[in-house]
Amino acid sequence: MERFSMTIGGQAVAASRAYAVINPASGEAFAQVPAGEVAHLDAAVAAARAAFPTWSRTADSERQALVHALAGLLETNMPELMQLVTKETGKPLGGLNGVGAGMEVGGAIAWTHVTADLELPVEVIQDNAEARIEVHRKPLGVVGSITPWNWPLMIAIWHIMPALRAGNTVVLKPSELTPAATLRFGELANSVLPSGVLNVISAEREAGVGEAMASHPGIDKIVFTGSTPTGRRIMASAAGNLKRLTLELGGNDAGIVLPDVDLKEVAGKLFAVTFHNNGQTCACLKRLYVHDSIYEPLCQELARLARAAVVGDGLHEGTQLGPVQNDQQRNYVSELVEDARAHGARVLSGGRARPGAGYFYAPTVLADVTDGMRVVDEEQFGPVLPVIRYSDIDEVIRRANDNPNGLGGSIWSQDLAKAAQLALRLECGSAWINEHGAIQPDAPFGGVKQSGIGVEFGHYGLEEYTSIQTLKIMKS
Ligand code: NAD
Numbered sequence: 001m002e003r004f005s006m007t008i009g010g011q012a013v014a015a016s017r018a019y020a021v022i023n024p025a026s027g028e029a030f031a032q033v034p035a036g037e038v039a040h041l042d043a044a045v046a047a048a049r050a051a052f053p054t055w056s057r058t059a060d061s062e063r064q065a066l067v068h069a070l071a072g073l074l075e076t077n078m079p080e081l082m083q084l085v086t087k088e089t090g091k092p093l094g095g096l097n098g099v100g101a102g103m104e105v106g107g108a109i110a111w112t113h114v115t116a117d118l119e120l121p122v123e124v125i126q127d128n129a130e131a132r133i134e135v136h137r138k139p140l141g142v143v144g145s146i147t148p149w150n151w152p153l154m155i156a157i158w159h160i161m162p163a164l165r166a167g168n169t170v171v172l173k174p175s176e177l178t179p180a181a182t183l184r185f186g187e188l189a190n191s192v193l194p195s196g197v198l199n200v201i202s203a204e205r206e207a208g209v210g211e212a213m214a215s216h217p218g219i220d221k222i223v224f225t226g227s228t229p230t231g232r233r234i235m236a237s238a239a240g241n242l243k244r245l246t247l248e249l250g251g252n253d254a255g256i257v258l259p260d261v262d263l264k265e266v267a268g269k270l271f272a273v274t275f276h277n278n279g280q281t282c283a284c285l286k287r288l289y290v291h292d293s294i295y296e297p298l299c300q301e302l303a304r305l306a307r308a309a310v311v312g313d314g315l316h317e318g319t320q321l322g323p324v325q326n327d328q329q330r331n332y333v334s335e336l337v338e339d340a341r342a343h344g345a346r347v348l349s350g351g352r353a354r355p356g357a358g359y360f361y362a363p364t365v366l367a368d369v370t371d372g373m374r375v376v377d378e379e380q381f382g383p384v385l386p387v388i389r390y391s392d393i394d395e396v397i398r399r400a401n402d403n404p405n406g407l408g409g410s411i412w413s414q415d416l417a418k419a420a421q422l423a424l425r426l427e428c429g430s431a432w433i434n435e436h437g438a439i440q441p442d443a444p445f446g447g448v449k450q451s452g453i454g455v456e457f458g459h460y461g462l463e464e465y466t467s468i469q470t471l472k473i474m475k476s
Contacts, residue, residue: 002031002084004179006040006202007186009047010195015040019204021180024090024323024359025313031087031180036203038212041171044199045218048142048169051196056139056167067116067165069192074109074157077188081105083315084181085153090322090359091277092314099276100314108157111457114441115161118462125470132473137466139167140244141220144213146234148226149325150280150381152178153185158456159223160198166465171199171219173209175226177326214238221245221465225282228405228450235453246454246464249447251282251407252379253428254400255436257298258393258413259291266412266434267301273410273436275309275363278321278383280329283408283430283437283445285385287376289400292391299367299387303348306363306385311354323359324382330359333382336375337364340386345369350383371399379405393422401427406449410436429455 005012015036020029034040055063074081085101086093092100123135145159152174163170174182179202186200203209210230214222214237221244224234228249238245255273257266274285290298314322324330330353337351350364361383369376369386376386390396400409409426411419411433423431429446432438439445439457446455454464 001029002180004031004033004183004202005187006034006036006183007190007198007200008040008044009050009199010190012187012190013040021088021178022326023087024325025315027357027359033179033183033202035207036201036209037207038209040201040203041173041209041212041216044171044201045142045216047196047199048171049218051194052139052141052169055169055194055197058167063165063167064116066192067112067161070161070189071109071112071116073188073192074105074112074185077184078105078109081153081181081184084184086314086322088178088180089149089152090314090325092319092322094317094319095314096276096309096320097272099272104151104154108154111154111157111441112161115165115462118162118165118459120166120462120466130474130476132475134471134473136469136471137166137463138469140465140467141168142218143168143170143465144216144219144222145170145172146210146213146222146224146226147172147174147182149175149178150277150282153181155225156182156185159225162456162462163223163465164197166462168221168465169197171201171213173201173203173213176203176205211237214243215240217241219243224248231452244464246456247452248282248456249450249452250379250381250405251284251447251451252286252377252403252405253283253408253410253436254287254289254403254426255285255410255412256390256396256400256422257288257290257294258411258415258419259293260414261294261412262414263294263298263301267298267305269434270412271302271305274385275306275321275383278324278361279385280325280381281437283439285410285436286380287400288385288387289390289396290387292389295387295389299348299365302385302387303365306349306365309363311360311363313358321363321383324361325359327359329382330361333361333380333384336378336380337366337384340366340369340373340375343373345373345375345386371402377403397422397425404450405447407447407451408432408437410434
């Protein structure tokens with residue numbers, strides 16, 4: 001059994017109790033982590049506050065070098081971190097279309113380097129005989145980071161690196177379901193960062209540590225990635241000291257396929273952007289609208305790909321899709337599929353949990369589904385694709401937008417100019433043409449409507465970890 005510690009004020013910290021982390025491929029425990037409590041959070045916040053004055057005044061070049069050094073640690077320890085990510089999330093080491101633990105750790109390395117290289121230059125608004133006005137970007141203080149279970153290490157890195165780069169200190173709490181790789185990263189990072197700059201604590205949900213972070217007077221900003229209901233609760237709790245917030249929340253991304261596509265080629269791409277990581281990615285394609293003229297053949301091709309996918313333990317070579325991360329999520333996915341079936345959906349592939357050990361669910365393609373069915377209106381966050389028929393383009397844009405979420409959306413067509421015009425009509429933070437969910441460390445990413453507040457990545461994301469100070473120097 002592997003064991004991990006919390007990192008608080010530069011120390012490896014245990015709690016009075018440990019709890020088990022489950023490998024969803026077997027349903028069995030593979031690691032023990034500390035069952036932290038609010039007292040550990042208080043200690044972590046105190047350590048982060050104590051470290052802030054020095055860290056925020058550390059020379060920019062030194063902070064930059066230390067962030068690059070963190071990327072080096074990820075690189076050196078990549079095999080171990082990949083194993084941990086696979087064991088705790090179930091995602092394959094390789095995975096469908098190369099989306100797996102290798103991409104998670106590789107992405108974490110790339111994001112860290114790119115973020116280290118970002119700058120926060122002083123902007124000069126006016127410089128004349130009367131006065132000079134400069135706009136400075138200053139760190140906020142202590143950033144509290146709360147992460148979900150689907151991409152635990154990568155999302156932790158997305159939170160930590162811009163926070164540190166801008167001069168903040170951090171207290172991070174991973175999802176209770178997937179704390180192992182993040183705790184390990186905290187242990188590793190402690191070997192290069194000054195004490196208290198990065199603190200990582202683990203806790204079971206019932207301990208209320210997430211809630212305590214959101215209301216903690218010693219935390220200046222919360223960056224949260226997770227579900228929309230939790231995001232709402234955090235926003236309410238954060239009001240006490242007017243915390244700054246970045247909320248990356250749920251998505252129910254629509255893809256719209258125009259009749260001019262190359263059916264075989266597009267089916268493979270659609271399958272990958274829907275089913276990688278078993279659909280457990282915020283910006284996976286989750287509702288597919290297909291033109292009537294190609295509806296049946298495209299559905300059949302997607303179902304063929306779903307039946308051919310290699311589902312199994314992510315540690316085994318060649319596995320494309322692992323289990324669903326937890327049993328509760330699998331039950332929810334199953335409930336949505338049964339609801340669709342009861343309302344007349346045709347199950348073209350899958351449609352059932354795999355019996356035996358682990359939380360497996362067969363990749364499922366549903367035809368003859370309509371808006372108004374739960375599997376279309378709600379975020380399934382699992383290996384299920386509802387395919388919806390349309391015939392009028394204006395009508396389908398309206399239907400795609402008729403959802404409280406607004407994370408991503410895509411248009412699939414050979415006519416790129418027309419597709420771009422349609423994409424701009426989608427109400428979402430990111431829109432893609434002939435692609436879906438593709439992100440990169442220098443392009444902003446975030447949700448509109450109830451998919452979130454603020455963006456991550458690039459200089460737009462970095463600036464969210466700062467406040468503005470305007471400096472006016474009178475010359476006459
Ligand atoms: P979740 O909201 O259940 O939990 C996320 C985190 O919040 C966990 O660490 C949890 O312990 C903590 N938490 C729970 N209740 C809390 C509270 N009241 N106050 C403070 N913290 C609390 O989400 P999840 O099930 O782990 O993740 C799946 C969801 O995350 C999906 O909806 C998915 O779309 C979303 N997500 C969004 C993005 C994005 O960038 N927009 C990325 C990944 C995942």
